[in-house]
Amino acid sequence: MGESLPRVHGGAQQHSDTLRRPVHTLRVKMVLLGSSGVGKSSLALRFSKDEFRSTSPTVGCAYLTQVVHLSNATLRFEIWDTAGQEKYHSVTPLYYRGAHVALLVYDITQRETFVRAQVWLKELEKQYIPGSTVIWLVGNKGDLAHDRQVPLEEGESLASNKGLYFIETSALSGEQVNELLQSVAHRVFECIGAQQGGLTEWQETPTVDLRHKDSFNLFASCCKVGP
Amino acid sequence: MIRSHCILRTERRGIHVDQSDLLCKKGCGYYGNAAWQGLCSKCWREEYQRVRQKQIQDDWALAEKLQREEEAAYASSHGVQTQSTTPPQPGHTSLGPFSKFEEKKTNEKTRKVTTVKKFFSPSSRTASKKETQEGKTSPSISRHASFDTDQVSKDFVEFLKNLQKPGREIHKQCRAFLVNMSSKKDLGADELSECVQDFYQNLADRQMTHFKGSSESVEQVMDQVEKYIMTRLYKSVFCPETTDDERKDLATQNRIRALHWVTIQMLCVSMDEEIPEVSENVVKAITDIIEMDSKRVPRDKLACITRCSKHIFSAIRITKNEPASADDFLPALIYIVLKANPPRLQSNIQYITRFCNPSRLMTGEDGYYFTNLCCAAAFIEKLDAQSLNLSPEEFERYMSGQASPRCSSAEGEWPHTGQGAGVAATNPVLAQLNHNLEQLSSISSRQEKVMEAAQSLQADLLSWTESVQREVNDILEKYPLTCTVSAIDANNIDNDNLPPPLTPQVFAG
Ligand SMILES: Nc1nc2c(ncn2[C@@H]2O[C@H](COP(=O)(O)OP(=O)(O)O)[C@@H](O)[C@H]2O)c(=O)[nH]1
Ligand SMILES: [Mg+2]
Ligand SMILES: [Zn+2]
Numbered sequence: 001m002g003e004s005l006p007r008v009h010g011g012a013q014q015h016s017d018t019l020r021r022p023v024h025t026l027r028v029k030m031v032l033l034g035s036s037g038v039g040k041s042s043l044a045l046r047f048s049k050d051e052f053r054s055t056s057p058t059v060g061c062a063y064l065t066q067v068v069h070l071s072n073a074t075l076r077f078e079i080w081d082t083a084g085q086e087k088y089h090s091v092t093p094l095y096y097r098g099a100h101v102a103l104l105v106y107d108i109t110q111r112e113t114f115v116r117a118q119v120w121l122k123e124l125e126k127q128y129i130p131g132s133t134v135i136w137l138v139g140n141k142g143d144l145a146h147d148r149q150v151p152l153e154e155g156e157s158l159a160s161n162k163g164l165y166f167i168e169t170s171a172l173s174g175e176q177v178n179e180l181l182q183s184v185a186h187r188v189f190e191c192i193g194a195q196q197g198g199l200t201e202w203q204e205t206p207t208v209d210l211r212h213k214d215s216f217n218l219f220a221s222c223c224k225v226g227p
Numbered sequence: 228m229i230r231s232h233c234i235l236r237t238e239r240r241g242i243h244v245d246q247s248d249l250l251c252k253k254g255c256g257y258y259g260n261a262a263w264q265g266l267c268s269k270c271w272r273e274e275y276q277r278v279r280q281k282q283i284q285d286d287w288a289l290a291e292k293l294q295r296e297e298e299a300a301y302a303s304s305h306g307v308q309t310q311s312t313t314p315p316q317p318g319h320t321s322l323g324p325f326s327k328f329e330e331k332k333t334n335e336k337t338r339k340v341t342t343v344k345k346f347f348s349p350s351s352r353t354a355s356k357k358e359t360q361e362g363k364t365s366p367s368i369s370r371h372a373s374f375d376t377d378q379v380s381k382d383f384v385e386f387l388k389n390l391q392k393p394g395r396e397i398h399k400q401c402r403a404f405l406v407n408m409s410s411k412k413d414l415g416a417d418e419l420s421e422c423v424q425d426f427y428q429n430l431a432d433r434q435m436t437h438f439k440g441s442s443e444s445v446e447q448v449m450d451q452v453e454k455y456i457m458t459r460l461y462k463s464v465f466c467p468e469t470t471d472d473e474r475k476d477l478a479t480q481n482r483i484r485a486l487h488w489v490t491i492q493m494l495c496v497s498m499d500e501e502i503p504e505v506s507e508n509v510v511k512a513i514t515d516i517i518e519m520d521s522k523r524v525p526r527d528k529l530a531c532i533t534r535c536s537k538h539i540f541s542a543i544r545i546t547k548n549e550p551a552s553a554d555d556f557l558p559a560l561i562y563i564v565l566k567a568n569p570p571r572l573q574s575n576i577q578y579i580t581r582f583c584n585p586s587r588l589m590t591g592e593d594g595y596y597f598t599n600l601c602c603a604a605a606f607i608e609k610l611d612a613q614s615l616n617l618s619p620e621e622f623e624r625y626m627s628g629q630a631s632p633r634c635s636s637a638e639g640e641w642p643h644t645g646q647g648a649g650v651a652a653t654n655p656v657l658a659q660l661n662h663n664l665e666q667l668s669s670i671s672s673r674q675e676k677v678m679e680a681a682q683s684l685q686a687d688l689l690s691w692t693e694s695v696q697r698e699v700n701d702i703l704e705k706y707p708l709t710c711t712v713s714a715i716d717a718n719n720i721d722n723d724n725l726p727p728p729l730t731p732q733v734f735a736g
Contacts, residue, residue, distance in 0.1 A: 029590045041552040060540035062553040063595040078590055080598075081553035087614040088557060091602040098589030 025067075025074045028188055031096045033120050034105030035113040036084035039140040042171035043105065044081045047181055068185040073193065075185050092120075093127060100188050101134045106155075108139045108168065109147040114155070121162060134188050139168040142175060249570065257473055258480075258571065262521075268466050268473065375523075376458055383455040390448070393437045400430060401452060405459055412463055416470045420581035423456065423464075427584060449584065454524045457582055461523040464582065466574040475573040482607060483568045488625045488632055493615040494558045498539075499546045508545070512538035513567040516600075520570045525583035528575060529593045536596040539563060561603045572604055 032040040041061060048064040064079045082088075082095050096102055104120055106113040117137065124135060137159045139150060152168060159166035165187065169176040251259040253274075257267035266274060383401075387394030404426050411422065430452060431445050438444040466472045491498065500506040515535035522528045539559045543551035551559070564572070579597065580588065588594045606614070612622030624630040 027590055036554065041554065044552075060543070060551040060556060062540075062551060062556045063592055078592075078595075080595055083553045083557040083602075085554065088602065088606065090609060091605045094598050094601050094605065097598075098585075 025076050026189070026193060028075050028077050028101060028185075029080065029099045030077050030101040030103065030184070031080045031082060031099040032103050032105060033082055033092065033096070033117075033124075034084055034103075034138075035107070035110075035116045036086070038084070038105045038107040038110070038113050039171045040084060040103075040105050041081055043103070043138070043140065043169065043177065044079050046171050046174055046177045047077065047079055066181065068181060070185060070189055073189055075189060075193075077181070077185075093123060096124065096127065096133070099133055100192050101136065101184055103136045103138050103184075104164070105138045105140050106150065107141050108150045108155075109141055109144045111149040114139075114150045118158070121164075131191060134165070134184065134191055135162075136165045136167065136180070136184060137162075138180065139166075140171055142168040143170040143173050258476060260571075263462075269468060271462075272468070379455055379458040383451055386451050393434070397430065397434075397448065397452065401455060404456065408460060408463075413469070416464070416467050416472075416577070416581060419464050419467065423460070423582050424585070426456070427453070450526065453526060453582075453584065457524050460582075465523075465578050466571065470577070472571075472574040472577050476571045479572050479604065479608070480568060480570075483565055485626060486565055486607070486610065489562075489565055489610075489615065490632060491562055493617065493632075494562050495616075496558045496562045497547050497551075497555050498542045498559055498562070502545060505542045505545050508538040508542035509563070509566075512536075512542070512563045516563060516567045516569045519575055525579045526587070528579050529583065529587065529597055532596050532600050533593050535563065536560065536599070557599055557602060557606075560599050561606055564600070564603045564607060576601060576604060 032044055034040050044064050045061055048061075048066045062081045064081070066077045066079065068075045068077060080095055080099070082092055102124060104117045104124075106117040108114075121135070124133075137155060139152070139155045155168065156166050158164075165183070167176055167180050167183075169180055171177060249258050251257050251267035251270055252265040253267070253270040255267060255270060257269065259265040259267050260271075263271040384398065387398050390397070408419075408422065411419065414422070427449060431449055434445045434448055466476070491500070498505055498509060500509055512535045515531050515538065519528045519531035519535075522531060536556070539556060540551050543555045543559055547555070569575070586594075588597055612619045615622065617625075621630075621632075625632060
């Protein structure tokens with residue numbers, strides 16, 4: 001199925017697809033966690049696909065970006081895919097240092113991935129600074145309802161017990177993927193963006209005082225210093 | 228396919244240095260560094276403390292010179308500004324520029340005075356004495372070391388010139404900070420890191436007001452500041468004595484060496500080195516990660532990691548014909564690190580962590596690759612049988628060198644005889660030994676043959692001499708030697724016509 005998912009454009013230049021908008025562009029680090037095969041990479045590709053050419057000139061899809069526009073800010077998601085193999089678990093904490101969002105992904109057709117997600121949650125909680133990371137529990141492969149091993153309610157109740165956000169998605173059909181990204185954007189801006197030093201600006205976009213955000217400046221890019 | 232291997236091998240020959248070349252020239256067992264004339268950080272400090280002292284003074288002299296230039300440039304640009312903005316006042320047209328000229332002159336005078344004073348002050352006299360001393364011991368070091376820093380300082384001042392007044396302010400603050408740091412050499416690494424990070428933070432905050440919140444301009448300035456500051460601090464804060472970074476480097480270095488037997492298959496890496504393009508990328512990735520150690524500025528080191536990573540992505544993409552995911556990338560990076568055994572890996576990671584802008588490490592593409600490198604290093608440290616899908620017994624045997632997994636595929640390369648083949652299948656190290664023994668015995672039998680041949684040759688020679696002797700004697704007997712006086716010698720009639728012999732003559736001086 002990975003074949004059917006959209007590919008990343010290899011040679012895209014970082015500058016050309018920067019959306020030159022006279023609003024704040026804040027960078028959001030989002031880490032995908034979960035067992036191997038639950039669909040992290042597929043989700044990452046889905047996130048960065050729609051209405052968006054990949055910003056990354058790399059030939060890989062381990063680090064991807066996606067820009068989400070909110071009414072009063074633009075968020076530039078930096079999506080960190082992680083190696084899900086069991087043997088790399090001990091090093092995973094290095095990935096979510098400084099993450100604003102963590103997506104805990106499991107496969108609804110594999111109960112052990114749900115159990116694993118809870119182990120990850122424990123790890124995350126060790127490092128968790130309240131208000132600094134928004135955690136989402138994501139039940140993926142929602143399209144495979146007939147093979148479901150983890151009921152929807154179970155995911156929901158775990159999330160509410162632990163104070164996480166919850167959603168079920170399908171990276172295959174794309175169902176709920178965009179919704180997930182949109183609600184993550186809203187939450188992260190509400191919860192973290194407002195804090196002092198919560199989100200940092202992305203420096204490759206010229207930034208203009210918020211008061212002038214309504215007057216779209218066509219020539220904003222001319223004022224950019226440097227290459 | 229064969230070609231690709233050749234490329235790899237030759238390239239690696241270029242990269243890998245003999246172990247002894249890497250060690251400290253003083254023989255203390257630690258790693259030396261070309262930038263420290265082959266000494267380790269400790270010996271370097273002991274040996275060249277004074278050189279560094281001198282370098283600091285040189286830096287100061289240069290900074291002062293640059294400051295002067297900068298002020299002059301600022302003054303002149305300021306002069307131009309006043310001329311263009313304020314309309315010439317009637318009656319003072321010639322006075323304006325002239326008074327400026329006067330002002331400059333007096334400035335120069337006072338400066339000259341201070342320099343002269345300085346020259347005769349006791350501190351500068353001792354310094355110059357040191358200078359000549361150091362000049363004798365190692366002139367190349369100080370010259371070489373100050374060259375890069377000079378260039379960086381010049382570039383920095385050039386850059387700041389464009390910023391006009393804020394630029395001058397930044398320069399002043401950076402210099403003050405460097406002086407401050409030189410008195411803090413004995414601080415722990417964490418405290419040093421804190422000092423630098425605080426400085427970055429304060430400077431960035433102050434500029435935020437200067438540039439009216441344009442984080443882009445601030446980032447640009449901060450990049451230059453980082454370059455300038457870290458180029459100067461590098462030697463005192465990279466792998467400092469107060470930490471056990473150097474010990475960790477040695478441990479990692481040895482660990483990676485002990486893991487030489489790990490194959491690409493064990494790590495489940497999706498790179499097929501049989502494909503020439505892939506192996507080219509692998510070689511480049513190895514080169515990049517090794518190059519990291521030669522950079523001084525944290526951001527330059529990061530750039531090496533990013534370049535290395537991109538080559539890995541290319542290699543995976545070519546192999547799999549689809550973009551690499553994190554599941555492919557991390558194992559591949561681990562494999563590259565194992566192959567490269569990058570010099571002072573831990574020190575470099577620590578240095579970047581301590582002195583790079585933290586937002587660059589935790590976010591952004593560079594940050595992603597750096598994090599993966601940290602993961603790779605941590606993984607290698609903890610690597611066990613399970614992480615390679617081996618049984619603990621197998622892992623132990625490979626680690627202890629009793630067995631090597633790689634040789635099962637290379638079995639065919641050795642022409643072993645019947646008795647060795649059985650053993651080789653189970654224990655390739657023994658097979659290699661057998662093979663060597665066979666070669667040794669064949670060499671010794673050949674040597675015996677050579678000795679025999681030599682002896683018979685010697686005997687032949689002896690008998691040949693005898694036979695020649697005999698022949699000569701026979702001939703002498705047959706034709707006895709008789710002496711007859713020749714006719715020419717007998718009638719030596721012209722003897723009287725010869726000129727008289729030369730007599731020595733005395734020449735008067
Ligand atoms: N049916 C279905 N398959 C999926 C979905 N997401 C991913 N997969 C498949 O699951 C496998 C593993 O996906 P991948 O993204 O590599 O998982 P990762 O190891 O977590 O990165 C692939 O074969 C995908 O095609 C999904 O939503 N539905
Ligand atoms: Mg994946
Ligand atoms: Zn030494």
